[in-house]
Amino acid sequence: MAKEKKMVTAITSMDEDFAQWYTDICKKAELVEYTSVKGCMVIRPYGYAIWENIQHILDNMFKATGHENVCMPMFIPEGLLQKEKDHVEGFAPEVAWVTHGGNEKLEERLCVRPTSETLFCEHYANIVHSYRDLPKLYNQWVSVVRWEKTTRPFLRSREFLWQEGHTIHATAEEAIEETERMLNVYTDFCEKALAMPVLKGKKTESDKFAGAVSTYAIEALMHDGKALQAGTSHYFGDGFAKAFDIQYTDKDNKRVYPHQTSWGVTTRLIGAIIMTHGDNNGLVLPPAVAPVQAVIIPIAQHKEGVLEKAEELRKRLAETGLRIKLDDSENSPGWKFSEYEMKGVPVRIEIGPKDIENNQCVIVTRHNGEKTFVSLDELEKAVAEKLREVHDGMYAKALENQNNRTYDCKTLDEIKTTLKEKGDGFIMAMWCGDEACEDSVKEQTGVGSRCIPFDQTSISDVCVCCGKPAKHKVCWGIAY
Amino acid sequence: MAKEKKMVTAITSMDEDFAQWYTDICKKAELVEYTSVKGCMVIRPYGYAIWENIQHILDNMFKATGHENVCMPMFIPEGLLQKEKDHVEGFAPEVAWVTHGGNEKLEERLCVRPTSETLFCEHYANIVHSYRDLPKLYNQWVSVVRWEKTTRPFLRSREFLWQEGHTIHATAEEAIEETERMLNVYTDFCEKALAMPVLKGKKTESDKFAGAVSTYAIEALMHDGKALQAGTSHYFGDGFAKAFDIQYTDKDNKRVYPHQTSWGVTTRLIGAIIMTHGDNNGLVLPPAVAPVQAVIIPIAQHKEGVLEKAEELRKRLAETGLRIKLDDSENSPGWKFSEYEMKGVPVRIEIGPKDIENNQCVIVTRHNGEKTFVSLDELEKAVAEKLREVHDGMYAKALENQNNRTYDCKTLDEIKTTLKEKGDGFIMAMWCGDEACEDSVKEQTGVGSRCIPFDQTSISDVCVCCGKPAKHKVCWGIAY
Numbered sequence: 001m002a003k004e005k006k007m008v009t010a011i012t013s014m015d016e017d018f019a020q021w022y023t024d025i026c027k028k029a030e031l032v033e034y035t036s037v038k039g040c041m042v043i044r045p046y047g048y049a050i051w052e053n054i055q056h057i058l059d060n061m062f063k064a065t066g067h068e069n070v071c072m073p074m075f076i077p078e079g080l081l082q083k084e085k086d087h088v089e090g091f092a093p094e095v096a097w098v099t100h101g102g103n104e105k106l107e108e109r110l111c112v113r114p115t116s117e118t119l120f121c122e123h124y125a126n127i128v129h130s131y132r133d134l135p136k137l138y139n140q141w142v143s144v145v146r147w148e149k150t151t152r153p154f155l156r157s158r159e160f161l162w163q164e165g166h167t168i169h170a171t172a173e174e175a176i177e178e179t180e181r182m183l184n185v186y187t188d189f190c191e192k193a194l195a196m197p198v199l200k201g202k203k204t205e206s207d208k209f210a211g212a213v214s215t216y217a218i219e220a221l222m223h224d225g226k227a228l229q230a231g232t233s234h235y236f237g238d239g240f241a242k243a244f245d246i247q248y249t250d251k252d253n254k255r256v257y258p259h260q261t262s263w264g265v266t267t268r269l270i271g272a273i274i275m276t277h278g279d280n281n282g283l284v285l286p287p288a289v290a291p292v293q294a295v296i297i298p299i300a301q302h303k304e305g306v307l308e309k310a311e312e313l314r315k316r317l318a319e320t321g322l323r324i325k326l327d328d329s330e331n332s333p334g335w336k337f338s339e340y341e342m343k344g345v346p347v348r349i350e351i352g353p354k355d356i357e358n359n360q361c362v363i364v365t366r367h368n369g370e371k372t373f374v375s376l377d378e379l380e381k382a383v384a385e386k387l388r389e390v391h392d393g394m395y396a397k398a399l400e401n402q403n404n405r406t407y408d409c410k411t412l413d414e415i416k417t418t419l420k421e422k423g424d425g426f427i428m429a430m431w432c433g434d435e436a437c438e439d440s441v442k443e444q445t446g447v448g449s450r451c452i453p454f455d456q457t458s459i460s461d462v463c464v465c466c467g468k469p470a471k472h473k474v475c476w477g478i479a480y
Numbered sequence: 481m482a483k484e485k486k487m488v489t490a491i492t493s494m495d496e497d498f499a500q501w502y503t504d505i506c507k508k509a510e511l512v513e514y515t516s517v518k519g520c521m522v523i524r525p526y527g528y529a530i531w532e533n534i535q536h537i538l539d540n541m542f543k544a545t546g547h548e549n550v551c552m553p554m555f556i557p558e559g560l561l562q563k564e565k566d567h568v569e570g571f572a573p574e575v576a577w578v579t580h581g582g583n584e585k586l587e588e589r590l591c592v593r594p595t596s597e598t599l600f601c602e603h604y605a606n607i608v609h610s611y612r613d614l615p616k617l618y619n620q621w622v623s624v625v626r627w628e629k630t631t632r633p634f635l636r637s638r639e640f641l642w643q644e645g646h647t648i649h650a651t652a653e654e655a656i657e658e659t660e661r662m663l664n665v666y667t668d669f670c671e672k673a674l675a676m677p678v679l680k681g682k683k684t685e686s687d688k689f690a691g692a693v694s695t696y697a698i699e700a701l702m703h704d705g706k707a708l709q710a711g712t713s714h715y716f717g718d719g720f721a722k723a724f725d726i727q728y729t730d731k732d733n734k735r736v737y738p739h740q741t742s743w744g745v746t747t748r749l750i751g752a753i754i755m756t757h758g759d760n761n762g763l764v765l766p767p768a769v770a771p772v773q774a775v776i777i778p779i780a781q782h783k784e785g786v787l788e789k790a791e792e793l794r795k796r797l798a799e800t801g802l803r804i805k806l807d808d809s810e811n812s813p814g815w816k817f818s819e820y821e822m823k824g825v826p827v828r829i830e831i832g833p834k835d836i837e838n839n840q841c842v843i844v845t846r847h848n849g850e851k852t853f854v855s856l857d858e859l860e861k862a863v864a865e866k867l868r869e870v871h872d873g874m875y876a877k878a879l880e881n882q883n884n885r886t887y888d889c890k891t892l893d894e895i896k897t898t899l900k901e902k903g904d905g906f907i908m909a910m911w912c913g914d915e916a917c918e919d920s921v922k923e924q925t926g927v928g929s930r931c932i933p934f935d936q937t938s939i940s941d942v943c944v945c946c947g948k949p950a951k952h953k954v955c956w957g958i959a960y
Contacts, residue, residue, distance in 0.1 A: 033606055035599065036560060037590065040553035042603050045618070048549050069528050073520035073639055074554075074592075074623060075576075080516060093582045096555075098592065100577040101627035101638075110517065112554075112578065112592070119515065123522050126513055138525070142623075143554060147581035158581075159553055 011342075013280050018224045025274055026153045029283045029343050039151035039158035043267070046343065049291035050270055051161060055141060057193050057288065058163065058265070061185050067137040067165060072119040074142070075110040080118045084243040087117060090210020094147045096158075112145040117211065117236075117262060120166040121244035124258075130249050131170055134258060137178075139165040154271035155228075155480050162266035168258050170250070172237065175259035179235040182263040183216045186231035193288040194269065195394035196220050196276050197402050198230055199426065199475055201451030206435055209262075213237040219450045219475065221402045222275035225424030227450045227477035230272050233263035271480070276398050277367065283344030284367050286394055287387040294383055295345045296326040297336045299352025309356050313349065313379060320380050322387075341366060346390045347383060367394050402426070408459045415445045415464070415476070424478050426450070430470035432463035438474075440465050447476040491822075493760050498704045505754055506633045509763045509823050519631035519638035523747070526823065529771035530750055531641060535621060537673050537768065538643065538745070541665050547617040547645060552599040554622070555590040560598045564723040567597060570690020574627045576638075592625040597691065597716075597742060600646040601724035604738075608648060610729050614738060615649040617658075634751035635708075635960050642746035648738050650730070652717065655739035659715040662743040663696045666711035673768040674749065675874035676700050676756050677882050678710055679906065679955055681931030686915055689742075693717040699930045699955065701882045702755035705904030707930045707957035710752050713743035751960070756878050757847065763824030764847050766874055767867040774863055775825045776806040777816045779832025789836050793829065793859060800860050802867075821846060826870045827863060847874050882906070888939045895925045895944070895956070904958050906930070910950035912943035918954075920945050927956035 011024035026032050031047030043051065059069070075098060082088045095111035113119065120138065128134065143161045151157045165182060169175040183200060190196045198218035208215035212234040220230045238257035241247070247255045277284040287293050294317060298310040307328055314326040325345075327336050333350070340348060350362040361379065363372045363386055374382040405425030409415045415427055427447050431437060441464065442448045452472045463470050491504035506512050511527030523531065539549070555578060562568045575591035593599065600618065608614065621643045631637045645662060649655040663680060670676045678698035688695035692714040700710045718737035721727070727735045757764040767773050774797060778790040787808055794806040805825075807816050813830070820828060830842040841859065843852045843866055854862040885905030889895045895907055907927050911917060921944065922928045932952045943950050 033603060035553055036557055036602060037553045037555050040555060042553070042599075043551040045548035045550055048551055051551075052549065068525035069532065070525055071523040071528055071531075071623075071641065073515055073517045073522070074625070075517050075520060075639070077516055095582065096578045096590075097580040098576045099579045102573045102575065110576075119522075122516060123513060143551075145554070159555070161551065 011280070011282060014223065014278070021278075021280075022271075022274060023153070025278055025283055025342075031270065031283075032153045037158075039148060041153050041157055043161075046291055047270065050273070050285070050289050051267055053289040053291065054193070054269060055163075058185075058189055059141070061189060062139050062163075062165065065137075065181060065185060067139045067167075069140060070138050071140055071142070072113070072116050072123070074113050076113055076116075076118055078109045078111065080122060081111055083118060083121070084211050084240055087211035087240075091115065091146075096145045096147055113142075114144055114146045115262075115264075116140070116142075116144075116164055116166065117240060118244075120168075120262075121240050121246060121260075124168050124241075125244050125246045128168060128246055128248050128258065131251055134248060135167055135169040135174065135178075137165075137167045139163055152271075154267050154274075156268075160266050160268065162264050165261070165263040167261045168241075168246070169260070170248070170258060172259045175237075175261050176235055179214075179216060179233045179261045179263070182261070183218065183231070183233040186218055186233070186263075186265060189265075190218060190220065190230055190269075191395065193286065194273055194276075195286040195391050195398060196230070196272060197395065197399040199402075199451065199453055201453040201475060203232075203451055204435075204438060204449045204474070206438060207449060209234045211236065211239060213239065217451050219426075219477070220272050220276060221405060221426055221477075222272070222480065223278070223401070224275070225405050225478075226480055227426065227475075228268070228272050228275070228480045229450070230269060231263070231265040234261060236260040236262070277394055278344070281338070282342035284394065285344035285346060287346045287391050290344065290346050291323060292325045292340075292343070292345045293323045293387060294325075294347040294349055295336075295340045296324065296349045296351065297333055297340075298326075298328060299333050299350055299355070301328060303353045305356060306351065306353060310351050313351060313361065313376070316379060317383060320384065322383065347386050349383070365390050365393070367397070409464065410460050412441065412444055412464060415441070415447065419445065419447070427476040428453075428459060428473055429464035429476060430458070430460050430462060431472050431474045432466055432468045433471035434463075434466065434468075437463055437465035441476060445476075447478055450475045450477045450479060491760070491762065494703060494758070501758075501760075502751075502754060503633070505758055505763055505822075511750065511763075512633045517638075519628060521633055521637055523641075526771055527750060530753070530765070530769050531747055533769040533771065534673070534749060535643075538665075538669055539621070541669060542619050542643075542645065545617075545661060545665060547619045547647075549620060550618050551620055551622070552593070552596050552603070554593050556593055556596075556598055558589045558591065560602060561591055563598060563601075564691050564720055567691035567720075571595065571626075576625050576627055593622075594624055594626045595742075595744075596620070596622075596624075596644055596646065597720060598724075600648075600742075601720050601726060601740075604648050604721075605724055605726045608726055608728050608738065611650055611731055614728060615647055615654060615658075617645075617647045619643055619645045632751075634747055634754070636748075640746050640748065642744050645741070645743040647741045648721075648726070649740070650728070650738060652739045655717075655741050656715055659694075659696060659713045659741045659743070662741070663698065663711070663713040666698055666713070666743075666745060669745075670698060670700065670710055671875065673766065674753055674756075675766040675768075675871050675878060676710070676752060677875065677879040679882075679931065679933055681933040681955060683712075683931055684915075684918060684929045684954070686918060687929060689714045691716065691719060693719065697931050699906075699957070700752050700756060701885060701906055701957075702752070702960065703758070703881070704755070705885050705958075706960055707906065707955075708748070708752050708755065708960045709930070710749060711743070711745040714741060716740040716742070757874055758824070761818070762822035764874065765824035765826060767826045767871050770824065770826050771803060772805045772820075772823070772825045773803045773867060774805075774827040774829055775816075775820045776804065776829045776831065777813055777820075778806075778808060779813050779830055779835070781808060783833045785836060786831065786833060790831050793831060793841065793856070796859060797863055800864065802863065827866050829863070845870050845873070847877070889944065890940050892921065892924055892944060895921070895927065899925065899927070907956040908933075908939060908953055909944035909956060910938070910940050910942060911952050911954045912946055912948045913951035914943075914946065914948075917943055917945035921956060925956075927958055930955045930957045930959060
């Protein structure tokens with residue numbers, strides 16, 4: 001067991017230094033590796049396999065809601081980026097500029113896409129002519145670049161992977177419906193695939209996407225009480241259509257402007273998984289996206305029949321469609337236990353000579369360490385059930401954390417005291433709608449507005465800051 | 481039928497203007513659309529769906545041969561690109577340079593990856609320490625950028641999508657084996673998924689990848705007799721390992737250099753599909769990668785029961801796992817026939833009142849226009865069989881074209897006469913191995929060396945150019 005101990009003590013405790021604990025997991029679970037390209041990282045096979053599972057599930061959800069994948073160029077000419085005023089103001093300061101092709105200076109600079117609204121708009125202008133061409137429901141899986149000053153693996157990097165949905169509709173109503181539909185798809189995905197509860201809401205004016213009429217977001221609460229924006233969905237109205245001169249002929253033969261949306265989630269979801277479910281033994285992965293859903297570890301594998309039986313179990317489980325690994329390497333069982341704990345494998349199956357004698361195996365669930373003896377006759381059923389239990393248990397635990405750390409506050413003092421005594425969390429407090437108050441809350445207490453939750457159960461009638469009549473309940477917090 | 485005619489005459493005949501025919505198909509089958517970013521294109525849903533099918537099949541083949549997906553940054557610092565001398569010489573003249581991040585000038589220029597050997601090497605240096613860490617069998621699905629002067633959709637564009645496999649091995653033997661294995665995987669894929677016969681061979685010294693010891697390639701013959709390089713597999717020896725100081729400790733505790741490979745195919749395969757199988761009615765897609773494998777077209781769909789029956793057939797076929805579309809739009813059957821001919825859907829199923837009466841439907845295969853009546857009781861079986869027939873028929877037709885256009889030539893005059901009388905094709909001729917002769921053949925006849933085929937059945941004992949003893953049989957041709 002010496003080696004097991006070595007592995008476990010190898011990561012920093014999350015209570016001691018949460019940021020270091022996070023970085024340790026990223027490295028020790030072999031999710032990422034740094035490169036000499038500042039702010040960019042290698043996503044290693046184990047990390048990338050999580051992303052592939054996320055992609056696979058989401059892509060099916062997008063296709064089931066009628067979306068098609070496309071691929072736009074990665075470059076945006078400077079002139080094209082500048083067509084929508086708010087949009088360029090928001091993004092120009094943080095884009096990477098290509099100025100030379102080979103040895104020649106380009107006539108016009110190109111930026112590496114930070115997001116692709118402008119490219120989609122140019123394309124729509126080419127292909128949308130009549131109401132019969134609408135809606136177009138597009139998505140693409142690509143990487144984008146934003147020239148961030150400080151970076152952290154998955155959470156904030158200069159290049160990151162994402163999907164960006166872009167849709168164009170005949171009417172405002174349809175576009176708004178789409179914006180909400182996709183926020184719900186993201187919510188479902190987070191809850192059902194990532195076992196991660198989220199808070200749905202609308203961004204305040206100061207926090208919305210550059211060029212949007214309104215931005216909706218889902219916010220998740222991390223282990224340390226900080227908020228992480230897990231996905232956004234934007235309604236654009238006809239602003240982009242006007243800027244890019246996209247018009248269609250409606251049924252009455254009039255030329256009108258269509259309405260647009262965009263929505264996205266990124267590899268930051270992997271950061272969210274780490275900080276929602278991880279513990280001091282390492283990563284804890286939700287079964288739906290775990291590259292290995294169950295690992296089989298033979299005990300006393302040199303003894304006759306053990307490896308054969310382990311392989312038989314592997315085969316039986318693999319046939320049910322599960323992602324199964326048998327580790328028959330020469331490392332000790334103890335070393336293997338900590339290795340797969342570090343990697344967050346949801347279920348561990350132990351099988352040794354005694355178990356074989358008793359026609360059983362031992363199943364240990366990663367998120368709570370519970371041990372169960374299972375008859376080999378019921379292996380498939382038991383493992384499937386355990387995986388469901390793991391998902392439900394992880395979700396319940398995360399929801400409990402979110403509930404325990406959600407605080408209703410009526411005054412700025414109450415916010416300050418809560419943060420001091422209980423630590424960070426979702427602070428619910430009323431707001432008059434004035435940007436000055438939003439800034440003032442942040443200045444005085446440190447928490448910024450995360451979103452205006454869809455659930456508007458009132459806390460009081462007056463703004464937490466100025467005491468004037470309140471318009472909204474806002475969720476405040478410290479954001480990743 | 482008026483509309484059908486309109487569609488068909490809307491594309492240029494391939495015999496009249498092959499290049500225009502190609503471009504027409506790209507646009508009319510809705511595969512791509514141009515953008516204001518010179519040399520870059522939008523891959524539209526129908527084109528991207530073909531790429532997704534290619535990805536899906538190849539990715540499974542890569543995983544079945546032990547490879548894992550990763551993701552490297554898209555940027556390469558100038559200093560890193562320069563580490564391997566041949567490599568930088570080959571690629572530096574055609575890379576896009578990022579010089580600014582936001583408003584700040586970068587200390588070191590970054591190029592947008594034209595290929596990622598240098599990034600993988602830097603990563604290997606970090607993670608490969610012992611023989612236990614080998615081999616690493618990696619792949620990534622990304623886009624790359626090469627600043628081409630003249631561009632054409634799929635065939636040559638400044639940005640293109642591809643996969644790049646990168647592997648590192650303990651010994652030269654293992655690396656060479658991998659290089660050959662992946663060439664065979666590509667060959668299998670082209671034959672079994674794309675119905676496209678290819679010629680396997682080795683590139684001459686002058687034509688190999690920048691930094692490689694040897695480059696293997698598969699060459700396909702297009703409808704117009706020109707050759708298209710459909711995939712490459714490179715053996716690097718330990719050249720990159722030395723340049724990047726990658727060493728591992730072997731079983732005898734010595735520090736030694738590992739051996740590497742890389743291999744790739746690109747969206748150019750879609751161009752190859754168009755020019756191998758397409759005809760004057762449009763695209764002809766191999767069933768394995770067709771976004772729609774069979775389209776159901778109701779005849780006299782306003783008549784009672786027709787649409788219901790069509791939907792019943794759609795459902796039955798979709799349940800077998802096929803990609804099926806029912807077009808119940810108000811366009812005429814004639815219009816629909818040409819639309820799906822243009823889009824290359826392998827099988828068309830017609831169902832009308834008379835067919836329903838006779839408990840049958842009509843199946844028409846796209847590649848040869850053959851019409852068959854099929855009992856509805858045997859629908860699933862018949863469609864599956866037809867799709868196999870289509871694949872085999874397409875492959876046989878393409879192979880016949882390749883065989884008919886492969887010419888053995890013993891003299892330069894024979895090459896010239898063949899090209900003049902029979903048009904372009906694979907010209908097989910002997911070569912002494914001297915680069916001067918390779919250049920001279922090109923200069924005098926117009927055809928360049930495509931590869932040294934694995935099949936070295938001799939044509940004569942002497943070089944087609946200088947008359948000295950021949951070392952290799954070379955396949956010469958005009959390349960895309």
